[in-house]
Amino acid sequence: MEPILIVDDEVEMRIAMSETLKHSGYPVELSHNAIDALNKCKKNSYSMVITDMTMPKRSGIELLKDIRKLSDTMPVVMVTAYGTIETAVEAMKLGAFDYILKPFKFDLFTFVVERALSMAEERKSRPQKKPTITEIKGQPDSGRSREIVTADPIIQQLLGVAENIAKSKATVLVQSESGTGKELLARYIHLHSDRPDGPFVAVNCAALPETLLESELFGHRKGAFTGAIQDHKGRFEQASGGTILLDEVSELALPLQAKLLRVLQEHEVDRIGGKEPIAVDIRVIATTNQDLFARVEEGRFREDLYFRLNVIPLQLPPLRERKGDIPLLCDHFVTLHAARNGRKAVSISAAAMEVLCHYNWRGNVRELENVMERALLLCADNEVQPQHLLMGQATITDVAALVLPKGKGKTKGKAEAAPAPAAAGSNGSKPLGIGVGMSMREAEKKLIFETLRELKGNRTQAAKMLSISIRTLRNKLSEYAGEGEKFDFDKQD
Numbered sequence: 374m375e376p377i378l379i380v381d382d383e384v385e386m387r388i389a390m391s392e393t394l395k396h397s398g399y400p401v402e403l404s405h406n407a408i409d410a411l412n413k414c415k416k417n418s419y420s421m422v423i424t425d426m427t428m429p430k431r432s433g434i435e436l437l438k439d440i441r442k443l444s445d446t447m448p449v450v451m452v453t454a455y456g457t458i459e460t461a462v463e464a465m466k467l468g469a470f471d472y473i474l475k476p477f478k479f480d481l482f483t484f485v486v487e488r489a490l491s492m493a494e495e496r497k498s499r500p501q502k503k504p505t506i507t508e509i510k511g512q513p514d515s516g517r518s519r520e521i522v523t524a525d526p527i528i529q530q531l532l533g534v535a536e537n538i539a540k541s542k543a544t545v546l547v548q549s550e551s552g553t554g555k556e557l558l559a560r561y562i563h564l565h566s567d568r569p570d571g572p573f574v575a576v577n578c579a580a581l582p583e584t585l586l587e588s589e590l591f592g593h594r595k596g597a598f599t600g601a602i603q604d605h606k607g608r609f610e611q612a613s614g615g616t617i618l619l620d621e622v623s624e625l626a627l628p629l630q631a632k633l634l635r636v637l638q639e640h641e642v643d644r645i646g647g648k649e650p651i652a653v654d655i656r657v658i659a660t661t662n663q664d665l666f667a668r669v670e671e672g673r674f675r676e677d678l679y680f681r682l683n684v685i686p687l688q689l690p691p692l693r694e695r696k697g698d699i700p701l702l703c704d705h706f707v708t709l710h711a712a713r714n715g716r717k718a719v720s721i722s723a724a725a726m727e728v729l730c731h732y733n734w735r736g737n738v739r740e741l742e743n744v745m746e747r748a749l750l751l752c753a754d755n756e757v758q759p760q761h762l763l764m765g766q767a768t769i770t771d772v773a774a775l776v777l778p779k780g781k782g783k784t785k786g787k788a789e790a791a792p793a794p795a796a797a798g799s800n801g802s803k804p805l806g807i808g809v810g811m812s813m814r815e816a817e818k819k820l821i822f823e824t825l826r827e828l829k830g831n832r833t834q835a836a837k838m839l840s841i842s843i844r845t846l847r848n849k850l851s852e853y854a855g856e857g858e859k860f861d862f863d864k865q866d
């Protein structure tokens with residue numbers, strides 16, 4: 374086996390690392406500075422390089438850059454002190470395999486080395502396949518819904534960075550506004566990683582109360598607490614060999630933050646009530662729409678965890694800062710949802726596009742997708758018109774000002790009193806009284822009730838006419854019922 378090259382200017386560190394690796398049966402060679410190490414790399418071949426980051430003359434980063442000129446694939450692991458974490462980020466972007474924070478435990482050190490070597494081995498035996506966005510389109514379970522549509526140079530650059538770092542194990546933190554595509558980006562990274570066929574497990578940290586989330590994430594042993602009737606594999610274990618997405622990570626309670634930190638540092642999880650830790654091999658992607666560092670300053674988020682998560686910081690710009698993407702996304706979503714609902718292709722009128730491009734998309738791409746899906750539902754013929762665009766209540770008057778003749782956009786109050794635009798039933802029956810000043814939810818409810826009344830309460834037909842599934846219709850009706858509004862067409866007639 375080819376030796377591992379260890380580069381460190383401190384003799385004690387060199388010896389400690391080499392003894393650990395020798396103990397595990399690896400041949401090693403030592404070097405005391407970056408220039409000497411590079412010369413060695415030119416002359417001999419090594420299975421991997423482990424280098425200290427801060428060294429006099431040439432740094433570990435410079436050595437990494439030099440090595441990358443010689444070889445694209447040689448695994449390089451950086452050893453760094455806590456204070457130089459920023460540089461560790463830099464190193465990961467430049468293609469380092471991983472980094473280890475000093476002081477480290479020696480079993481973690483060996484673990485990282487083993488992983489680097491086995492991954493390099495795997496890469497050699499498998500021809501490099503570079504997935505592209507087009508390939509993601511072709512994923513059987515995802516269809517076009519996983520495609521990232523953008524013409525924005527900042528996002529395109531970001532996707533480039535994402536692809537570069539996807540192959541490493543570095544933890545990624547995506548901090549962006551709600552609905553900007555954080556999860557989509559996380560999946561993109563997973564699909565470009567070395568393990569696209571491995572599991573992709575998403576956990577929303579805000580969705581569950583602390584105790585449930587703990588067992589969900591870390592698992593438990595049978596009998597660990599009342600109700601633990603059998604062993605439960607946590608999400609980290611389920612994600613082993615793949616990627617875990619920790620959505621809304623800012624909401625994680627402090628005790629769980631401590632446990633997460635341990636997973637990230639030691640690559641093992643402790644099931645609740647478990648005796649032995651369980652090794653996991655995961656790539657962690659965390660997302661938040663909060664300012665996580667502000668949480669650190671408020672004492673609500675651990676600083677060490679913040680730095681551990683924020684190795685590769687990525688930020689998706691809000692939609693209002695990339696208006697050029699709006700027409701592309703609108704076309705994408707009407708096509709996507711028309712296909713899903715078995716409808717013919719639908720176009721967007723110039724007037725409607727004007728409204729869409731001028732709207733301030735506070736809910737970002739998610740809001741745009743909802744508006745387009747709704748527009749499709751409301752437009753009877755095959756062109757989306759301004760009156761089919763029902764945006765959030767707070768801003769609907771802004772839109773109306775663009776759409777309606779002067780003066781009419783200001784109308785407030787009861788929907789019945791509102792003037793046009795009002796969507797007519799799809800068969801051209803009586804107007805629904807949907808108009809400016811009304812919430813999207815109200816409008817939807819009216820459309821559903823009116824359609825049902827028209828069809829004498831036939832839900833199957835109504836669902837078909839509304840281009841939604843019967844299940845969606847049923848869910849919506851039970852939601853309305855929960856709010857005390859039951860549909861009973863006999864009574865209403």
Ligand SMILES: Nc1ncnc2c1ncn2[C@@H]1O[C@H](COP(=O)(O)OP(=O)(O)OP(=O)(O)O)[C@@H](O)[C@H]1O
Nearest residue numbers: 518520521522550551552553554555556557738739
């Ligand atoms: N660039 C894009 N191209 C195509 N679809 C997109 C794009 N960005 C987002 N989407 C779609 O918009 C919706 C919202 O995206 P996603 O769930 O990834 O956002 P998010 O930032 O995680 O939102 P939240 O903060 O609400 O969790 C999804 O249906 C996603 O597929």
Ligand SMILES: [Mg+2]
Nearest residue numbers: 555556620660
């Ligand atoms: Mg999300």
